[in-house]
Amino acid sequence: MLVKSADDKSKRLTLLEDLQRSPLLDVRQKQWLRNELSRFRKGIQGERESAHYLDSYFKDGKNHVVLHDLRFLIDGDVAQIDHLVINRGFGMYLIETKNYSGSLTINEYGEFTAEYEDDSFGVPSPIEQSKRHERVLRKVMERVGIENRLGSSFEFHHVVLLHPKAIIKRPSSKALDTSNVIKADQFPTWHQRFVDKEIGVGKVLLGIANLRSLDTIKEWGEKLARQHRAANPLELPEFMQPRATPAPTARPAPAVRNPPAQRQSAPSQHPAQGVATQESRATDQAPAQPAPAKRLICAHCNSKISFAEGKFCWNNERRFSGLQYCREHQALF
Numbered sequence: 001m002l003v004k005s006a007d008d009k010s011k012r013l014t015l016l017e018d019l020q021r022s023p024l025l026d027v028r029q030k031q032w033l034r035n036e037l038s039r040f041r042k043g044i045q046g047e048r049e050s051a052h053y054l055d056s057y058f059k060d061g062k063n064h065v066v067l068h069d070l071r072f073l074i075d076g077d078v079a080q081i082d083h084l085v086i087n088r089g090f091g092m093y094l095i096e097t098k099n100y101s102g103s104l105t106i107n108e109y110g111e112f113t114a115e116y117e118d119d120s121f122g123v124p125s126p127i128e129q130s131k132r133h134e135r136v137l138r139k140v141m142e143r144v145g146i147e148n149r150l151g152s153s154f155e156f157h158h159v160v161l162l163h164p165k166a167i168i169k170r171p172s173s174k175a176l177d178t179s180n181v182i183k184a185d186q187f188p189t190w191h192q193r194f195v196d197k198e199i200g201v202g203k204v205l206l207g208i209a210n211l212r213s214l215d216t217i218k219e220w221g222e223k224l225a226r227q228h229r230a231a232n233p234l235e236l237p238e239f240m241q242p243r244a245t246p247a248p249t250a251r252p253a254p255a256v257r258n259p260p261a262q263r264q265s266a267p268s269q270h271p272a273q274g275v276a277t278q279e280s281r282a283t284d285q286a287p288a289q290p291a292p293a294k295r296l297i298c299a300h301c302n303s304k305i306s307f308a309e310g311k312f313c314w315n316n317e318r319r320f321s322g323l324q325y326c327r328e329h330q331a332l333f
Contacts, residue, residue, distance in 0.1 A: 003221035006069035012233035046099025050161045050184045063088045065221040073229045079136035089211040091155030096126040103167040108175035130158040144223040299323040
């Protein structure tokens with residue numbers, strides 16, 4: 001039974017995509033933005049694929065409830081759980097999704113390395129990450145009153161789901177058991193094998209003693225869903241905050257010398273009135289001020305600009321009041 005779906009992440013994705021088009025980014029900001037956007041897109045895709053396999057497997061079941069994309073914040077600790085499955089009698093599965101489309105190597109010390117054609121890099125252990133999430137989850141469960149019968153504690157099982165096309169290189173099972181690191185499409189097979197192999201007679205008896213109804217574990221799932229605290233989709237690191245830019249100073253228009261008034265025969269009227277009339281006519285006949293000269297100089301910082309920058313300003317004369325600006329100061333308008 002599905003209790004919580006993944007949050008809508010379109011607002012965050014739109015923010016990162018829009019920032020890429022900003023002309024005000026420095027080299028460090030551009031690099032961070034490329035990495036963050038790539039990581040975020042892969043994360044969304046991986047979580048969506050894993051959710052598809054989990055929902056398909058558990059949707060008609062009567063022994064499990066499923067929650068996707070949980071974020072808990074308690075006592076200053078944060079846990080981001082990709083998927084949580086609650087069983088009626090045998091505990092909970094904390095499932096981490098990692099969307100490595102290349103190869104993933106795990107050595108006998110539990111160290112993870114992601115490998116691609118032209119690059120390889122170490123990655124934090126998703127198993128250890130899931131165990132840290134378990135500690136936060138236990139606090140949340142205690143706060144909302146979720147507890148087992150007979151005074152026994154819950155069983156927590158940690159699973160890592162990888163991209164179906166990923167290649168997993170493992171150490172020998174004697175050196176380290178990595179059977180809980182699997183491809184997302186193999187979860188149903190893994191779960192059946194896990195239940196058959198790992199849950200012995202003692203755990204079956206304890207599970208029966210602690211068996212809860214589907215309504216009860218659904219209520220637990222709803223309690224946990226209410227403790228979910230979504231991340232701010234508009235939050236950025238400090239170095240990505242907009243930089244203060246001084247307002248452009250208005251450039252005075254060039255003074256235009258009025259041409260001398262044309263001589264006219266004096267009209268038959270009061271001298272003062274005649275002078276006023278002549279001045280009015282001279283003003284009316286003065287030509288309009290010429291448009292500012294087209295120069296490849298930024299009107300804000302006086303630096304040279306390219307022809308393309310100048311042409312953009314000329315084609316948008318109304319926006320830039322007939323002046324030319326460099327690409328950075330075009331953004332001020």
